[in-house]
Structure formats: structure tokens, C-alpha cells
Amino acid sequence: MIRPGSATTFFVCLMSLCLLVFCGTDIALAQTCTFSVSPSSVTAGVHGLPDPTDPRAGSAQPPRVNVTASKTDCGWTASTTASWIQLLASSGTGSGYVQYRVTGNNAGTPRTGTIQVAGKTITVNQDSDTVCTVVSVSPKSVSVSEQGAPEASPDPRAGASSPRPRLTVTTSKGNCQWMASTNSPWIHLADTKGKGSGYIQYQVMKNTSGSPRTGSIRVDHQVVTVSQGYTGTCTFSVSPASVSVPWQGTDADPRAGASSAPFTLSVGSTRAGCPWTAKTSASWIKLLTASGAGNGTVQYRVILNRSRSSRTGTIQVAGKTITVKQDAQAAKAAGAGTTKSDCKATISPSGTTVESRGSSGQFKVKTGDDCPWTAETRTPWIGIASGASSKGSGAVQYTVGENKGAKRTGTITVAGKAFRISQKEAPENKRGRTLQGNTKKPVAKEPR
Numbered sequence: 001m002i003r004p005g006s007a008t009t010f011f012v013c014l015m016s017l018c019l020l021v022f023c024g025t026d027i028a029l030a031q032t033c034t035f036s037v038s039p040s041s042v043t044a045g046v047h048g049l050p051d052p053t054d055p056r057a058g059s060a061q062p063p064r065v066n067v068t069a070s071k072t073d074c075g076w077t078a079s080t081t082a083s084w085i086q087l088l089a090s091s092g093t094g095s096g097y098v099q100y101r102v103t104g105n106n107a108g109t110p111r112t113g114t115i116q117v118a119g120k121t122i123t124v125n126q127d128s129d130t131v132c133t134v135v136s137v138s139p140k141s142v143s144v145s146e147q148g149a150p151e152a153s154p155d156p157r158a159g160a161s162s163p164r165p166r167l168t169v170t171t172s173k174g175n176c177q178w179m180a181s182t183n184s185p186w187i188h189l190a191d192t193k194g195k196g197s198g199y200i201q202y203q204v205m206k207n208t209s210g211s212p213r214t215g216s217i218r219v220d221h222q223v224v225t226v227s228q229g230y231t232g233t234c235t236f237s238v239s240p241a242s243v244s245v246p247w248q249g250t251d252a253d254p255r256a257g258a259s260s261a262p263f264t265l266s267v268g269s270t271r272a273g274c275p276w277t278a279k280t281s282a283s284w285i286k287l288l289t290a291s292g293a294g295n296g297t298v299q300y301r302v303i304l305n306r307s308r309s310s311r312t313g314t315i316q317v318a319g320k321t322i323t324v325k326q327d328a329q330a331a332k333a334a335g336a337g338t339t340k341s342d343c344k345a346t347i348s349p350s351g352t353t354v355e356s357r358g359s360s361g362q363f364k365v366k367t368g369d370d371c372p373w374t375a376e377t378r379t380p381w382i383g384i385a386s387g388a389s390s391k392g393s394g395a396v397q398y399t400v401g402e403n404k405g406a407k408r409t410g411t412i413t414v415a416g417k418a419f420r421i422s423q424k425e426a427p428e429n430k431r432g433r434t435l436q437g438n439t440k441k442p443v444a445k446e447p448r
Contacts, residue, residue: 065122
């Protein structure tokens with residue numbers, strides 16, 4: 001029989017025991033931590049992780065194992081027994097991650113290691129250099145001139161430049177993939193990736209930096225050095241700066257048709273490879289040399305001047321301007337059967353109108369038997385096919401180029417007489433406009 005006081009004590013003790021049991025269970029459950037990690041396995045290339053041959057390696061972050069914890073205060077550790085796996089952290093709390101690195105494999109065989117994180121195992125498999133690699137890139141170094149590679153031809157009349165230079169890539173297997181990159185903005189790669197053995201085409205720009213420079217081309221772990229020279233800016237001198245020639249020009253005896261040696265300009269250059277060109281807009285100056293490189297000469301001829309006034313033209317060589325002055329033909333005494341009035345030439349007809357598609361034709365020149373004359377035009381679309389210079393009566397044959405725009409007018413001048421050529425405008429297309437657009441633009445008149 002339980003006493004009343006004893007019964008109270010019993011029930012108090014029983015309730016305390018129950019609370020202790022149930023609360024202890026809740027505390028034990030509350031302190032249990034669970035984890036999950038990812039990925040569960042990793043494959044690394046022969047060069048390791050991050051891959052140092054990847055052009056992005058400079059900014060690439062190390063790979064990592066992600067940890068997910070059931071509670072923020074759950075602690076965990078990370079470890080590895082593989083010497084070629086380097087952990088960047090050994091412990092953590094709650095959800096997070098562990099970064100790691102994998103060094104390059106030069107052991108000659110594939111290998112496997114593990115990382116233990118929060119009681120979980122991550123497997124790391126790495127290829128060997130016998131699996132897939134870039135064996136070589138040749139040549140190992142390249143020297144390029146200041147002009148770049150491929151070097152453009154100094155002759156503007158030449159065709160396309162030489163093919164781009166290239167590097168030969170050799171891989172251990174036919175399916176080995178590789179990537180190419182460069183750290184130099186003046187080196188342009190035509191090929192940035194490939195598979196198996198092959199080649200990489202590249203281009204080196206002209207060096208205008210003012211000094212020699214060095215860059216590189218990287219193919220996986222292979223590096224090719226590119227060196228480019230710089231020797232200075234090209235400067236030129238041309239002599240003489242001006243020339244005076246007789247009215248006969250290079251025609252020693254106009255009556256015999258003989259000609260003398262051509263005139264010559266001397267070109268001086270600060271460097272042997274500096275290219276230059278020669279040109280003239282004077283129709284009576286005929287260039288025999290159009291271009292060259294380094295020191296050289298420009299040969300040219302000057303046709304005889306049959307007019308009664310001197311004339312001046314220019315030749316541009318290597319950016320320099322040379323003035324050519326030619327004397328007028330001296331007045332000649334009238335010979336037998338010729339009077340001074342006979343030298344007043346007439347032309348017939350005095351002009352013509354041609355179609356827009358262009359054409360050719362001729363007009364007659366009538367003058368004394370001993371009277372010389374020349375035919376000239378400053379109209380670019382009119383050409384003189386024959387009769388540019390003659391003596392006595394004769395004819396001038398001309399050509400007219402195609403007109404793709406508005407109506408236009410040009411002239412050929414013979415002994416002070418103008419033969420005027422009017423050319424019709426281009427036919428309108430389906431939209432009612434000519435090939436060059438509006439045909440109502442004013443046409444510049446030929447200077448007299």
C-alpha cells in the first residue's frame with residue numbers, strides 16, 4: 001500500500017523520467033548531419049586541371065567538389081592520398097565546396113586517385129601522355145621582316161601576295177584535339193583549333209611600332225617564338241628635281257624617225273627594300289619605269305612639241321614631284337610652195353555627236369605641206385588613236401569611251417582649232433534612272 005505522500009513522489013519521478021527519455025531522443029535527432037557531394041567522379045586531361053594549355057587558363061578557376069549539408073552548422077573534412085591531387089581546403093561547415101588542382105601526368109600511364117569529402121569519395125581519373133598529346137610544333141621559332149608575313153609585293157602590278165606561312169603540328173594520335181592561341185595582337189591565326197596532325201596558318205602584320213618585337217604562338221603546351229625586326233622608316237630622294245628638254249624631246253631627228261636615249265631620274269633610298277612607284281598625268285611624257293625598290297632609276301621619254309608654246313608637266317616618284325619643262329618649236333621659214341598663211345590649219349568637220357555606248361571616228365586637218373601640228377585633248381574619256389602629231393594635211397583618229405551618266409562634251413585641239421564631241425546620256429534603266437543615277441547634274445565644260 002502506497003502512502004499518499006509516497007504516491008506524489010512516485011508520480012513526480014515518473015514524469016521526470018519520461019521527459020528525460022523523450023527530450024534526449026529529440027536532442028539526438030536534432031544533432032544528426034547528412035551530406036551529399038558532386039560530382040562523384042572527374043576525368044582530367046594529361047596536362048592537368050586547370051589545363052595550362054587552354055587559352056583561358058589565365059582566368060580559369062580550379063575545379064571544385066560541391067558539398068550540400070543538412071544543417072548550416074554541420075562540420076566536414078576533405079582529404080586525399082594522391083600526391084598529384086592538391087586540395088585547396090581541408091574542412092568546412094554547412095554547404096560549400098572544396099577547390100582542388102590536378103598536376104600534369106608524365107608517368108607514361110593513366111592513373112586514378114580519390115578525394116574524400118564529408119565521408120563521400122570522389123574518383124579522379126587522369127589520362128597519360130601516351131593517350132593524346134601534341135608531340136611537336138615546327139618550326140620552334142620564326143623570324144619575320146619589318147614588312148610582315150606574307151610580305152606584300154613592292155610592285156603594285158603584281159598579283160596576289162604569297163601564301164600565308166604555317167606551322168606543322170604533330171600529335172601522338174590521329175584523334176588528338178588541340179587549340180592554338182597567341183598573346184600578340186599583331187599575329188593573326190587563321191586556325192585556332194584542330195584534330196590530329198596538321199598545320200596552322202598565320203599572318204604577321206607590318207611592324208610600325210618603331211622597334212623590334214617578339215610574340216608567341218601556343219599550341220597546347222608547345223610554344224613557338226615569333227621575332228619581327230624593325231630597321232627604320234623609308235625615306236627617298238629623287239634627282240634632278242626639275243628638267244628642261246628641247247622641243248624635240250627624245251626624238252633626235254623628227255624627219256628621220258630616229259630617237260635618242262631616254263631621260264633618267266635617280267632614286268635614292270635609306271633602305272634596300274623600300275618600295276616606290278612612278279607616275280605622270282602628262283600625255284606627252286612616257287614612263288618606261290613604273291616601280292622599284294631601294295636605290296634605282298626611272299627612265300622616260302618626252303615626245304616632240306610641235307606647238308608654238310612651251311609646256312610643263314610633272315612626274316611623281318616615291319612621293320616626290322619632278323617638273324619637266326619642254327621648249328616650244330622654233331618658228332620655221334616658209335619653204336617652196338608654202339607661205340605663212342598656209343600654216344593656218346582648218347579641220348572638218350568641226351564636231352560630232354556620238355551615242356552613249358562610245359565609238360571611234362576621225363576628222364581631217366588641212367594645212368600647208370611644211371606646217372607641223374599636234375592633236376591634244378584634256379578630256380579623259382576621249383583618246384587619240386592616231387594623228388597625235390604630223391606635218392601637212394592629214395587626219396586625226398579618235399576613240400570615245402562609254403558614257404554611264406549624263407550628257408557630256410569634250411574637245412580635241414589641233415593647231416588652235418577645236419573639234420567638239422558631244423556624247424549622249426546613258427539610257428535609262430527600268431526605274432527611270434541612269435546607270436550612275438541622276439543625269440540632270442551639270443556637266444563641267446572642257447577648258448578652252
